[in-house]
Amino acid sequence: MKGWLGKILTVNLDTRETGVITPDIHTYSRFIGGRGMAGFLLAPEITRHWRDPDLPLIFMTGPLVDTLAPTPGRMTIMSRSPLTGTICDASVGGGFGVQLKRAGWDGILITGRSPGLCGIDIHNREIRIVGAAEVAGRSPGEVHRHLGNQGSVATIGRAAERGVRFAGIVVDGHYFAGRGGLGLVMSSRNLKFIRVRGDGHTPVDDSRELKAARSDILRLSAASPVLQGDLGIRTFGTAALFDLMHQRRMMPTANFRHTRFTAASEMNAPALHKRYHPESHGCAGCHIRCKKRDSRGRGLPEFETLSHFSALLENRDMETVMEANHICGESGMDTIEAAATLACHFELLGRSPGTDEIPELLRSMADGSRPDLGGGARRLALAAGRPEAAMTVKGQSLPAYDPRGAYGMALAYAVSTRGGCHLRAYPISHEILRKPVATDRFSFSGKARMIKIAEDQHAAVDSLTACKFIFFAASLEEYARALTAVTGQETSAQDLQAAGERIVASERQMNRANGFTDDDDDLPMRFFTEPGSSGGGVSIPPLDRGAFLAARAIYYRIRDGRESESSGDDS
Amino acid sequence: MKSLLETYSRKLAERGLAEMPEIHFAALEAEIVWNRTDPDLELEKVFGGMSVSTLLSARPAEPYRTLLASLIRSQPHPLKARDTETRTFLHDLPVSFSGDAETLLSFLRRRKGVIAPGPRLITTGTVTPEQAYIVFSSMIHATFVLYCLDYLDRCRSATVTPEEIVEFKSIMDRLPPPPEPGLPLARGPLAGEEKILAAVAEAGARTVAAGLVDSYFGNVSYHKQGTIYISQTGSSLEDLPGCIDACPMDQSSCAGITASSELSAHRRIYTETDMDAVLHGHPRFAVILSLDCPERADCPDAHRCHTHCRRERTVAGVPIVCGEVGTGPYGLDRTMPPAVAREGAAIVYGHGVFTAGRRDFNEPFQRLLAVENACRREFMERVTSALKG
Numbered sequence: 010m011k012g013w014l015g016k017i018l019t020v021n022l023d024t025r026e027t028g029v030i031t032p033d034i035h036t037y038s039r040f041i042g043g044r045g046m047a048g049f050l051l052a053p054e055i056t057r058h059w060r061d062p063d064l065p066l067i068f069m070t071g072p073l074v075d076t077l078a079p080t081p082g083r084m085t086i087m088s089r090s091p092l093t094g095t096i097c098d099a100s101v102g103g104g105f106g107v108q109l110k111r112a113g114w115d116g117i118l119i120t121g122r123s124p125g126l127c128g129i130d131i132h133n134r135e136i137r138i139v140g141a142a143e144v145a146g147r148s149p150g151e152v153h154r155h156l157g158n159q160g161s162v163a164t165i166g167r168a169a170e171r172g173v174r175f176a177g178i179v180v181d182g183h184y185f186a187g188r189g190g191l192g193l194v195m196s197s198r199n200l201k202f203i204r205v206r207g208d209g210h211t212p213v214d215d216s217r218e219l220k221a222a223r224s225d226i227l228r229l230s231a232a233s234p235v236l237q238g239d240l241g242i243r244t245f246g247t248a249a250l251f252d253l254m255h256q257r258r259m260m261p262t263a264n265f266r267h268t269r270f271t272a273a274s275e276m277n278a279p280a281l282h283k284r285y286h287p288e289s290h291g292c293a294g295c296h297i298r299c300k301k302r303d304s305r306g307r308g309l310p311e312f313e314t315l316s317h318f319s320a321l322l323e324n325r326d327m328e329t330v331m332e333a334n335h336i337c338g339e340s341g342m343d344t345i346e347a348a349a350t351l352a353c354h355f356e357l358l359g360r361s362p363g364t365d366e367i368p369e370l371l372r373s374m375a376d377g378s379r380p381d382l383g384g385g386a387r388r389l390a391l392a393a394g395r396p397e398a399a400m401t402v403k404g405q406s407l408p409a410y411d412p413r414g415a416y417g418m419a420l421a422y423a424v425s426t427r428g429g430c431h432l433r434a435y436p437i438s439h440e441i442l443r444k445p446v447a448t449d450r451f452s453f454s455g456k457a458r459m460i461k462i463a464e465d466q467h468a469a470v471d472s473l474t475a476c477k478f479i480f481f482a483a484s485l486e487e488y489a490r491a492l493t494a495v496t497g498q499e500t501s502a503q504d505l506q507a508a509g510e511r512i513v514a515s516e517r518q519m520n521r522a523n524g525f526t527d528d529d530d531d532l533p534m535r536f537f538t539e540p541g542s543s544g545g546g547v548s549i550p551p552l553d554r555g556a557f558l559a560a561r562a563i564y565y566r567i568r569d570g571r572e573s574e575s576s577g578d579d580s
Numbered sequence: 581m582k583s584l585l586e587t588y589s590r591k592l593a594e595r596g597l598a599e600m601p602e603i604h605f606a607a608l609e610a611e612i613v614w615n616r617t618d619p620d621l622e623l624e625k626v627f628g629g630m631s632v633s634t635l636l637s638a639r640p641a642e643p644y645r646t647l648l649a650s651l652i653r654s655q656p657h658p659l660k661a662r663d664t665e666t667r668t669f670l671h672d673l674p675v676s677f678s679g680d681a682e683t684l685l686s687f688l689r690r691r692k693g694v695i696a697p698g699p700r701l702i703t704t705g706t707v708t709p710e711q712a713y714i715v716f717s718s719m720i721h722a723t724f725v726l727y728c729l730d731y732l733d734r735c736r737s738a739t740v741t742p743e744e745i746v747e748f749k750s751i752m753d754r755l756p757p758p759p760e761p762g763l764p765l766a767r768g769p770l771a772g773e774e775k776i777l778a779a780v781a782e783a784g785a786r787t788v789a790a791g792l793v794d795s796y797f798g799n800v801s802y803h804k805q806g807t808i809y810i811s812q813t814g815s816s817l818e819d820l821p822g823c824i825d826a827c828p829m830d831q832s833s834c835a836g837i838t839a840s841s842e843l844s845a846h847r848r849i850y851t852e853t854d855m856d857a858v859l860h861g862h863p864r865f866a867v868i869l870s871l872d873c874p875e876r877a878d879c880p881d882a883h884r885c886h887t888h889c890r891r892e893r894t895v896a897g898v899p900i901v902c903g904e905v906g907t908g909p910y911g912l913d914r915t916m917p918p919a920v921a922r923e924g925a926a927i928v929y930g931h932g933v934f935t936a937g938r939r940d941f942n943e944p945f946q947r948l949l950a951v952e953n954a955c956r957r958e959f960m961e962r963v964t965s966a967l968k969g
Binding site: 225227228229230231232233234235237238239240241245248249250251252253255256274277278279280439441442443444445446447448454455457458459462463465466486487489501502503504506507510563566567 | 581607608609610629630631632633667668669671685688689690691692705706707708710711714812813814815823827831832833834835836837838839840841843844847904905906907908909910911
C-alpha cells in the first residue's frame with residue numbers, strides 16, 4: 010500500500026488498551042481518507058449520544074498527507090456534534106496529520122473515558138496515556154509549550170472543559186477544528202491533548218509523476234487571483250473576502266437583520282494589515298501560507314471571524330475583534346458560533362452590544378459562568394421563547410455570507426450535513442468569486458445540481474484532506490493525477506467525484522438515523538420575510554420561499570432519487 | 581437553462597467555431613434539456629456515467645475541422661500542445677476513435693474535453709454551459725496553434741507531402757481575413773467613471789470582434805487617479821458591462837479579488853510608466869511565432885521555455901518574454917511589464933500579447949492589431965521560406 014499506511018490506531022481510555030484497525034485497499038479506495046474514512050468508521054456508532062464513551066472520536070489523515078502534493082498538511086477530526094446532534098467533522102491544518110503519518114498511522118480512533126484528565130502521547134509505535142492534571146484549564150498554546158513544543162499537539166482549551174457546546178480542538182496552538190463541538194466530545198473523555206511525533210515517511214508510488222501533478226496544481230494556483238493575487242488569500246488571509254461581501258451587500262449585520270455594515274471599509278483586511286503588520290504562516294508543506302499573526306503572536310481574524318465580530322455585532326472597533334478572536338483561540342471556542350450567539354443574545358435584549366461587553370461575555374462563555382451562552386444561539390433563543398432570533402440551520406449558526414445575496418448558498422446552508430455551514434458546497438466560489446465560471450447569484454436555476462456536485466467534490470477534497478482553498482484554482486482532475494501517483498491506484502476525477510457522492514450519502518443516512526428529516530433542511534424564516542440592505546443599484550429582496558422549496562425538491566430528486574417529504578409549511 | 585444553451589450555441593456559431601446544425605448542447609438539472617429537438621441519445625448516456633451539469637458536442641466549423649483531422653492523423657495521442665491554455669488548464673487533448681458512450685466516458689472522466697470521431701469535440705462542465713463553451717473554444721485555439729507549428733516544422737524538415745501543402749493552403753484560405761483597424765475607439769482623456777467603464781467595455785468588445793482573443797481570455801484595464809478599472813477574472817471581453825472591478829492602486833481594498841489574474845502585471849505597468857490603458861489578447865499568430873524558436877533544438881532550457889527562456893527574441897519589433905499566468909515564482913508580472921515599459925508591447929511566450937497606450941485604448945488596440953497582422957504575414961513567410969528549403 011502506498012500513500013495510505015493501512016493502519017489506524019485505536020485507543021480505549023477506559024481500558025488503556027490500544028489496537029490497530031487495518032482497512033483493506035478496497036475500503037480506502039471507496040472512502041479515500043479524512044472525512045470519508047472517518048465517516049465510514051463512525052457510521053456504525055452514530056446513534057450513540059455524544060457523551061457515550063463508545064461513540065468514537067476520530068482523527069484521520071489522507072493519502073496525500075506527508076507527500077509532495079500541494080496542501081498536504083491537513084486532516085479530519087470527526088464524531089457526533091454536541092451542538093446539533095448531526096455528524097460533526099472538521100478539516101484542520103497544522104502539522105498533526107504529517108506527524109501522524111510519519112509515526113506510521115493513517116488515523117486514531119478513540120473510545121472510552123479516562124478516570125482523570127489525560128493526554129495521549131504517540132511516538133511512532135509507542136503509545137502512552139499520560140496524566141494531564143497539570144494542564145487542566147490551560148490554553149492550547151500553553152499546553153504546547155508545556156510539552157516542550159515538540160511534535161504536533163491537538164488539544165482542547167478551557168471552554169471544552171467547562172461544557173461549551175461549540176468548543177473545538179486546536180492543533181499546534183493556531184489551527185482550529187471548529188464548529189459543532191468536537192472539543193466537548195474530547196473533553197467528555199477526559200482527554201486534554203494528543204501529542205504525536207513521527208520519524209518515518211509516507212511511501213509514494215511514482216515521485217516523478219507526483220512532481221508533474223504538483224507542478225500542474227501550483228501553476229493553476231499561481232494563476233488564481235483569489236489565492237495568489239496581490240489582493241488574495243496569500244497576502245491577506247481569508248479576510249481578503251471581507252470587502253467583496255460588503256460590496257455585494259451580503260455581509261450579515263445585526264444578527265442578519267441587515268446585509269450591509271457601514272463601517273466595513275474601515276475594518277477590512279488592508280486596514281488590519283496596516284495596523285498589525287502581520288507575518289504569514291501556514292500548514293505543513295503549504296505554499297499559500299494564509300494564516301497571519303501580529304508581533305504579539307495573536308492570530309489575525311479569518312474572514313468569518315472578522316465579519317461576525319464586527320458587522321454581526323455592529324462593532325466598529327478593530328481591537329475588539331482582535332481581542333475576541335484571541336479569547337476564542339485561547340479558550341478553544343468556535344468564533345462563528347460564539348459571535349452568532351452574542352448577536353442572538355443582543356437581539357433578545359433589544360439592543361446592540363457595547364464594545365467592552367463583547368470580550369467580557371466571551372470570557373464568561375468560555376469559563377462556564379454563562380452556560381446559557383455556552384449552549385449556542387439556538388438553545389439561547391429557544392430558552393427565551395423566541396426561536397426566530399437564532400440564525401441557525403440544524404442548530405448551528407450561519408457563517409458570514411447572507412443567503413439573500415447568493416441563492417446557491419441558501420440551498421447549500423439548508424441541506425448541509427453538519428448544519429449551517431458554508432464549506433459543504435461553497436457556492437460562493439461561482440456566485441461571487443467567478444470560479445470556475447460566474448453564475449447568477451440571484452437565481453435558483455440550475456443550483457440544485459451545482460450544489461449536489463459541489464458537495465460531492467468537497468467531500469472528496471476533505472477526504473483527500475487537501476485544502477479547500479486550492480480548489481479555487483485546481484480541480485479534482487489535477488488531484489486525481491496526484492493521488493494516482495501517490496497510491497499507484499489509477500484514479501480519475503470522476504472516481505473521486507463518485508467517492509464524494511458515496512461519502513455524502515453516508516452522512517445523510519447517519520443524520521437520518523438520528524432523526525433528522527427534510528424539515529431540518531431549512532433556513533430561518535427571517536430570510537423569507539425580511540429584505541436585506543438594498544442600495545447602490547443592488548436589490549436584496551427576501552428569498553422566494555416557493556422558489557427555495559422547488560430548488561430543494563429538485564436537490565432531493567438528484568441526490569436521493571425521491572420526492573421531498575416536507576411541504577415547508579411547518580417552518 | 582434552455583436559454584443559456586441557446587446563447588452559447590449562438591456564440592459558437594457567431595465566433596465561427598461550429599455551425600448551428602452541428603451543435604448538440606445539453607444541460608442536466610433534474611431532467612436533461614437540449615438546445616434542439618433531436619437529442620443525441622448516445623451522449624445522454626454520458627450523463628449517466630459521470631457527474632456533470634452540461635455537455636457540448638459539435639463538429640468544428642471549417643477550417644478547424646480539417647486541421648483537427650490532420651492533427652489526429654499526424655500527431656501522437658493525446659495531442660500535446662504548448663500554448664498557455666493547454667499547459668495551464670487542459671493539460672493535453674485526448675483523442676477517442678470510438679463514439680460510443682463508454683469509450684467517451686473513459687476519457688471524459690479524466691479530462692474536460694475529448695476529440696471524438698467526426699471529428700467532433702466533446703466538452704463538459706460541472707456548473708454551467710459556459711464552462712463547456714470555454715473548453716471547446718480553448719481546444720480550437722490549442723489545436724490551431726499546434727497544427728500551424730507542426731506544419732511549419734515539417735516544412736523545415738521537408739517531410740510535408742504535396743497533399744498536406746494543398747490542405748494547408750485551403751485551411752489558410754478559409755480563415756477570416758486579417759482584421760482591419762475600423763473606427764476609432766472612444767477618445768481620451770477619459771473623464772469620469774462612466775466614460776472609463778464604457779471605454780473599457782468597448783475595447784474588450786472590439787478586441788473580440790477583431791478576432792484578437794477568444795471572448796473568455798485576455799483582459800483590459802484603464803488607470804485613472806489612483807484606481808485601475810480592470811475586467812474581472814473569467815469575464816467575457818465582449819460583454820464587460822457589470823464585470824469591471826475598480827481596484828485602488830494603493831491596495832487599500834480587496835474588492836478587486838475578482839479582478840483579472842493579471843491585475844498585478846497591469847498595476848506594475850502603471851507604476852513604472854505613464855501609460856493609461858493596457859490591453860491583453862491571445863492573437864493566434866503572435867502565439868504561434870512566440871513558440872517558434874529556431875534555437876530550441878539545441879537549448880538546454882527547451883523543456884521550460886515558458887519559464888526560463890532568457891534569449892532576446894522579437895517578432896515584428898515586439899519583444900517575446902517568458903512568464904506564466906499570474907503571480908507565481910515565474911509569473912509574467914515579473915517579466916512582461918518591463919518589456920511593455922520599454923517597447924509599449926510584449927508577447928508572452930505561448931500566451932498572448934500585451935499592449936499599452938496613453939489617454940485611451942486607440943494606441944494599444946491598433947498596436948495589438950498591427951502585431952497580429954505582422955505575425956500572420958511573418959508566419960506565412962516562414963512557411964514559404966521553409967518550403968523553398
